[in-house]
Amino acid sequence: MKQSLGNTGLVLQERLLWEKGRKGRSGFSFPKQDVPSAVLSSEWTGPGPDFPDLSEVEVVRHYTRLSTWNFSVDNGMYPLGSCTMKYNPKINEKEAGLSGFQNAHPLLPSRLNQGALQLIYELEQFLTAITGLDAVSVQPTAGAHGELAGMLLMYAYHKSLGSRRTKIIVPDTAHGTNPASAALCGYRPVPVKSNEQGILSVESIAQAMDEETAGIMVTNPNTLGLFEENLKQISEIVHAKGGLVYGDGANMNAIMGIVDTGKIGVDIMHLNLHKTFATPHGGGGPGSGPVCVRKQLEPFLPVPRVIKKDGQYVLSEDFPQSIGKLHAFYGNFGVMIKAYSYIRSMGAAGLKKASQLAVLNANYVKERLKDVFHLPYDRPCMHECVFTDKVQQANKIATLDMAKRLMDYGFHPPTIYFPLVVSGAIMIEPTETECKEDLDHFIEALRAISKEAEENPDLLRQAPFSCKVKRLDETAAARQPCLAG
Amino acid sequence: MRYLPHTPEDLESMLKVVGVKSLEDLFDVIPRDSRRTGNMDLPAAMSEWELHDFMSGLADKTAAGPAYKLFIGAGSYEHHIPATVAHLSSRSEFVTSYTPYQPEMSQGTLQAIYEYQTLASRLLGMEVANASMYDGATALAEALLMALRITRKKYLAVSSLIHPLYRRVIRTYLGPTGAELIELPRSADGTTDFSRIEEMPDLAAVALQSPNFFGCLENLSTAAGLIHKQNGLLIACFTEPLAFGLFKNPGSQGADIACGEGQSLGIPRSFGGPGLGMFASSMKYVRNMPGRLVGLTKDQEGKRGFVLTLSTREQHIRREKATSNICTNNSLCALTSAIYMASLGGSGLRDLARLNYDKAQYLQSALKKAGFKITFTAPAFNEFVVQFPSGFKTVHDRLLEKKKIAAGLSLAPFYPDLPDHYLLCVTETKSKEDLDALVREVQS
Amino acid sequence: MKELNELHLPDDIRYTDDHEWAKKSGDTVKIGISDYAQDQLGDIVYVELPQVGASFDQKQQCGTIESVKAVSEMYMPLGGEVIAVNPELEGAPELLNKDPYGKGWMFEVKPAKVAEYDQLMDKKAYLEMLKGLK
Incomplete structure (x- = not known):
């Protein structure tokens, strides 16, 4: 074979932060003390944290050295299955760094945040177009958070019909987050085995599905990398018993523009902007996990929702059946900017x-x-x-x-x-x-x-x-x- | 498309290896009736240059320029961020790597997160901090769930002075669990009235925020004494951890779990996210803790190294019995805050906290002198509540429109019994001139 | 992983299909996990034992055993009251790996129905079951 990429270079050692520095150094440029020092009662004060004092140069060397101990997509191929470690375009970082986005305060009146709200509104539109579903909330901040949103939606939907279901079908190929998210909503996961072809069979679902079961969580393509060919029929069985189909969209990167999720019978699906839409993983977050739904579930989506009214984008709380809020503000806007830029670059x-x-x-x-x-x-x-x-x-x-x-x-x-x-x-x-x-x-x-x-x-x-x-x-x-x- | 490297020759030879004729044929396994018929309805692709012009236009449509003087915090704070913080945290090696599941190739992230855990636990005065959660609100929700798991009790007493939006998030999280939330009222001085928790049955935890939503410091020690007598936990939440540079931290006052938002530690406001969910507890509860943990160990040659550890608590192993469904942390935000804390150092953090306090105090006295009422008397950090004359809303709107000044956040939508009350925030980013100008303008 | 012929399976104890063992002496029964179980789990890092004084039915979950990358639930081989637990396991969970039938015992039970003990598998039956798993 060709010469191996793996090689040895000079790897610098680096101590722990608190093994460095000297009292009295600083890496921070202090603003002027232009107001008098105020009275302060010692009853409330503490000693302050035991942090090392470092100069700016020490901080820069420390983190630069640490960074060289990491392998990353920008270093080379990172073929982690289920994680979609695609290249993260640099222009998206530049857009997310625009001062108008970085310095936007979440609690100003909508009219002063039109640019940010427009971006959220349009991103949600794009994601409906990509999935084939009807409505989207980008509030969940990670894939597992999107799953939790999806389970809460399922719970709220059944509750609105006056029924309390206790179980949910989860195939044995599912990510661990699936049963964990379901459990947070009080659903008991019922495991179902995949067949000898590595996919779900219609019969096994027909056997497992009953009127105590809230629905099914399916990853499609599944974690074996196989398309769930029977999903349409499976959805029909689940729907016939009053259940809902949750699609884990972690593997959306295989089927954009090819599959219509709505057509297969999926009612709720989360996406991972940090997988499919090229936002960087950051060593484990922050991500973003939008939840997409069919029309009948739209009233339950998290609030506030961005709507368009008289040509203005506004945050609306007027969804009385909503599951509520999942994040202090509107989700990971900084991540949304990158996904939005990616979609607009790709078309x-x-x-x-x-x-x-x-x-x-x-x-x-x-x-x-x-x-x-x-x-x-x-x-x-x-x-x-x-x-x-x-x-x-x-x-x-x-x-x-x-x-x-x-x-x-x-x-x-x-x-x-x-x-x-x-x-x-x-x-x-x-x-x-x-x-x-x-x-x-x-x-x-x-x-x-x-x-x-x-x-x-x-x-x-x-x-x-x-x-x-x-x-x-x-x-x-x-x-x-x-x-x- | 510049991100897609395949040439026609590549395609031809690769398709041949796979044994299909065209890219479309790769999808033969997908039933016809599951396929999309038309194209996705998306705007046409833009070049890098078109995109940047367009995005700059969008970014200009927010009140974020230097001309704006925002005296609003309420969980999203404006602080100076050293150039080094943004520079170092945007290094590709940190940004484009995955969760450090393969430790030999991820020592950079692992050591940085171990250091973050250490700085976070020292700042909060707790024994152990996790690698971070999504944000302050979800960290609080997870803390309450953790308290229910540990105590196996059902009732949670939550202060009405915890950030109102956080309280909405915890209601969403706790909805299906059957846990009961009891809201604790406020006292006249702007702190929580927790005198009656002794009479409350079966309390798993009391949750307080300090500094609270009104900026006031809560007496956590007293609350800890009361709840511990009932074998419940004290959860201390926060939105402005810079306060612990100056004031007593949650751990020193008996908190069992400390959690909250770390955005003010070097992370831009970014319209509310991503932030940094900080989460810490006593070591005896570590196996009930949600989220990732990095631990110290040695390699085969005895060299120091770091790994993700205690992962049997997590969803990928324990599935439905996991301590949480969380599968990630906000790693890059945790790294960013660690770089910020390292830049300030212990001395710097104290000085900066003091400067925030002094400036807020200066504005308080100036407003008082001008005849406005400072509603609450309890000691505060960098936020406080002012009662303006009725009808102040018109002045507030005019200042925002004409002078680009946001004279605080109206409390009426969150606390209907506090009309004309505004929550003001002052940080080191505001000069004496800015503060004097605000006092002048609110009187006009 | 050990082959079947490498496993140490004492003759004088009983086994369950969840790979616990039970050993009667007088009117109490000591309980632990089999060599097969410890080998499958790998390096054990944490053991959660039942409380002394607690009573369980047969097959009821009574503890957990964690290795670095797996967690396994412990089920009662036979119903009864826990009268003692091995105090050394908290500080030295590796005893389960090193000496599963000796220093790695987990807890001691006063059985509710002695018949439940007699119905557990002997070495031969357990080995047959393991053959089916391989």
């Missing part, structure tokens, strides 16, 4: 092309690796493909070892050990923004690793070699937690 054709290429890239990786890794579901996939370590287990090499070894080759490992239904899962989502040469390079690295698993398995068990640290003792961290210095 309808660009978004559809993105989905097509995401699916092409995943199928390409799948085809080129399936002779060396066990592929539990050998079918056309959507935006991600799932392998296992079954072949390499013969040499007592596990998914974890291969993941760690991939770091030495200069790639972030795929998602591992998820979905739970596949033992030793290796879940690869390349995304559309990776070019063919980089995919080829990644494929070659994984093929080389499978060879190493046979010829030099110990090498894999010791990996990684080139990172700042070797494998870390997670057991010790959990047995004697040290969570602050």
Whole structure:
């Protein structure tokens, strides 16, 4: 193969913040004390926090050094399945940094925030167009928050009909957030197994669905990267028993412009702006998890909602059936700006092309690796493909070892050990923004690793070699937690 | 499209490997009746340059320019943010990485979050802080749920001086749980009247905000004594953590959980989000805590390193029995606040808090001298309530329209029994001239 | 992971299908988890034990065992009252890995119905069940 991307460079050590500095330094430019010092009763005052005092240079070096210990999308390919680590366009960052957006106060009268409100209003319109559903609230601030909103909507809907349902169907391939969100609304998750093709069968849902069941939570495409082909029929069964269909839109990146979510019978769906709409993950947030619904559920959406009245955008609270507020203000506006910019840069054709290429890239990786890794579901996939370590287990090499070894080759490992239904899962989502040469390079690295698993398995068990640290003792961290210095 | 790298030759060779003829054929598994027939109804794609012109136009349609003098806080504060904070927190390596599930490749984020947890717990005087939550309101909702889990009781006493919008969020979260919320009234001095909590049955927790929505400091120690006698928890919420640079922090006053909004620590207001949900508690409750935690450990060679830990509390392992459904933190915001706290240092944070206090006090006295009533007498940090003469709304509107001055936030929509009362906020961003001008203008 | 022939399964104790073991001595029964269970869980980091004095029915959940990446519920092999718990596990959960049948015992029960003990699997039956799982 070509020369490995993985290499060694000069990795600088850096102490902890409080191991640095000297009392009396400062990294802050103080405004003038232009008012007299006021009286202050010592009854209320405290000693102030025990923080180190650092100069501006010390702060800059500290965080610059830390940053170099991270791998990121801007460093290289980051094929984490289920996470959609696509490229985050820089122009979107620039727009979100505009002073008019950054300095907007949320509690000024609407007429003084027209630009921000217009953006929210139009973004919600765009998301209805993309999903095929009827109304959207961008207030939820993360995917799991959107799921919670969706479950609260389902709860409010059934309550409005005077019924109290207690259960919800959750397939075994679901993200852990699904059952956790349902539980917050008092629903007991009823697990349903996927069939031998890796998708839900009509029969199993027909058997599980009853009038005590509020509905079903389905991720489509599912976490095996497969399209739930029977979803339309499943929706009909659920609807016939008075239930609702919740679509987890985490994997929307596979189907923009291709599938009409409304047509499949989905009633409620959340999206992840930080996956599908290219806003950066930020090392784990902030994200944004808009919730999209069919017309009959619109009255229940969170408030306030941005509406247009006499040519002005206003925040309206006039939705008496609303589930209420989910965030102190209107959600993660800073993230919305980036998603809005992305959609306006891509247009309808660009978004559809993105989905097509995401699916092409995943199928390409799948085809080129399936002779060396066990592929539990050998079918056309959507935006991600799932392998296992079954072949390499013969040499007592596990998914974890291969993941760690991939770091030495200069790639972030795929998602591992998820979905739970596949033992030793290796879940690869390349995304559309990776070019063919980089995919080829990644494929070659994984093929080389499978060879190493046979010829030099110990090498894999010791990996990684080139990172700042070797494998870390997670057991010790959990047995004697040290969570602050 | 510049983000999509595939050339026609790439497409041809890749489709061949996959064994299909066209991009459309990749979707053959999707039943016809699930497909979209027309195109998505979206505006035409813009070039980078068109987009920037358009977005700049939108951004200009907010009251955010330097000409505006906003004396409004109420959970979203204007503070000076050092250039280094924005610069460092926008480094690609932090911005475009994922949750640090692979610690060997994520030591930057992990150490930064461990340091954030440390700074947050020191600021709040608590033993352990998590890696952050969505915002102050959702952090409070999670704190109440945590108290219900720990005590297995049903009633929650919540101060009416907690941010009114936070109280709406907790109602949404607690709606389906069957927990009962009791609202605690206010005393004449602008603090919460919690004298009757002793008589309240089966209290899982008392939640107070300090400084409260009126800017006044609550006597958390007294409240802690009362609720602990009932084996309930004290939840101390906040919207302005800068106050703890100067005033006693929640931990030193007996709080079991401290939670709130950290936006004022170096994060722009950004129309209300993203913010930073800060969340801390005593170590004995850590296994009941929601959210991520970073812990210290060693690598195989004994070198210091950091990992996500105690993750069996979380949804990806415990599923419906998890401590929360939260799957993320506001990592980049936590990092931003840590850079801000590091820039200020302990001495700087104290001086800055003092400056906020002095300026707010200066404005209070000036308004008092001008004949306006400062409604509440309890000690306050950088916000306070003023009663203006009836009909002040016209003056308020005119100042906003003509002079670009926001003379506080009207309390009437939140507290109908306080008409003509306004919540004013003063931070270090306002000069003496700004304050003097405000006093002049509200008298005109 | 251990192969079946590498597992240590004492003859003088009983097993459950949730991989707990129970050992009778006099009129009390000691309870813990099997070698198979500790091997599947990996490094155990935290154990939540029932309260002394609490009573449980057979199969009722009575505790949890956490490893770094998994959490497993503990079910009562037989109904009864908890009369003692292993005090060392709180500070040293690794005892469950190192010595599951000895120093890693979890708690002791005074059984409500002795018949429930006799119905638990012996080594042979348990091994048969494990073969089915592999």
